[in-house]
Amino acid sequence: MxxxxxxxxxxxxxxxxxxxxxxxxxxxxxxxxxxxGRSQKPSSNPLTSHSATKPNQVWMWDITWILVPVKGIFFYFYLILDLFSRKIVGWEIWDEESSEYASQLMRRTVLSEQCVVRISPLILHSDNGSPMKGSTLLETLYSLGITPSRSRPRVSNDNPYAESIFRTCKYRPNSPVKGFQSMDEAREWTLQFVRWYNTEHRHSGLNFLxxxxxxxxxxxxxxxxxxxxxxxxxxxxxxx
Incomplete structure (x- = not known):
């Protein structure tokens, strides 16, 4: 430490x-x-394209792949992160990238954070992947009063905080190097990671809160x- x-x-x-x-x-x-550790030396993050002064003003979301022992097959880690607090407010593991799965996660996260009714619209920032632009997800966002935001063209690191958490996740000392045997195993490990990250990890960007x-x-x-x-x-x- x-x-x-x-x-x-x-x-x-x-x-x-x-x-x-x-x-x-x-x-x-x-x-x-x-x-x-197995990761490369950390580098400073670029400035984000949004700012927030309290929780549930700006969320960032992304998807990354998770290894399994079978070559060419992956599980996918869906993540929603609050910009102000860096808290993981929503997550799930599925076996494919899907706008429908993202919509389900978005609805559950809005309910769990109790931000259905709000004065100003919630901004959801992401990159330009196909699940982020899917019609099912966009309809869900509009019905929830969420304003979608996507990375600028040809800017590969415009969603740095979500990408940073994925790096932290994959290089945790107890992260299985050869992948997970099942989706249940992946979900159980990720649940423990999210609990650690939200409740124990002192974030340098938050003055070690x-x-x-x-x-x-x-x-x-x-x-x-x-x-x-x-x-x-x-x-x-x-x-x-």
Whole structure:
């Protein structure tokens, strides 16, 4: 676990052991400050084409393939992400890319987030894949009062946050390298991933809050508590 994750996690529990820089210095002394895991080194995300000031203003959605042992066959991970909180608000695993499946997921997500009635329209951003432009999905969006938005032409990384989560998912340490034996197995693993991501993962883009904390409006309370912990540690060791 990175020091950028360790320090705020401990602060949220009222504990302060050392600063981020101290953790990194100790890691460097023990030759542990290097990139680990199967993924490439992370790079900064480009700016998104939308902005949000609260949950359920802008959603992003995408589909990615999931490996199975049989060559040439895939399962597909459908994902809906809230831009403001980075919370995974909707997901499903199916055996094909389909506008009909996407419509079902969209209706369930709107109900689960209780955003059927809203003052301003919800924006749903995606890339230009065929399921995103299917007539069934578009009719569903219009009936729900959702405004569709798609990536700009010839801009391959215009939906970076959804793509970033797929990368995090596929390179989790417990992600099956050879794929899933069945759709039920894939759904069970993905359920555990979504729970971890929403409730445990401290997101660097959220100042190391979990997506659930941000989505539920707990930011100010948590930041105030961290500030007290850091100031108490500074008062105890002013020379540091």
């Amino acid at each position: 990175l020091p950028s994750q360790i320090v705020p996690r401990l602060a949220d529990q009222g504990i302060y052991l050392a600063s981020e820089s101290t953790f990194y210095r100790v890691m460097h002394q023990h030759k542990q400050q290097h990139h680990r 979990t997506p659930n904390q941000r989505h539920q409006g707990q930011s100010e309370k948590i930041f105030a508590k961290r500030k007290q912990v850091y100031e108490a540690a500074k008062a105890k060791h002013p020379s540091r």
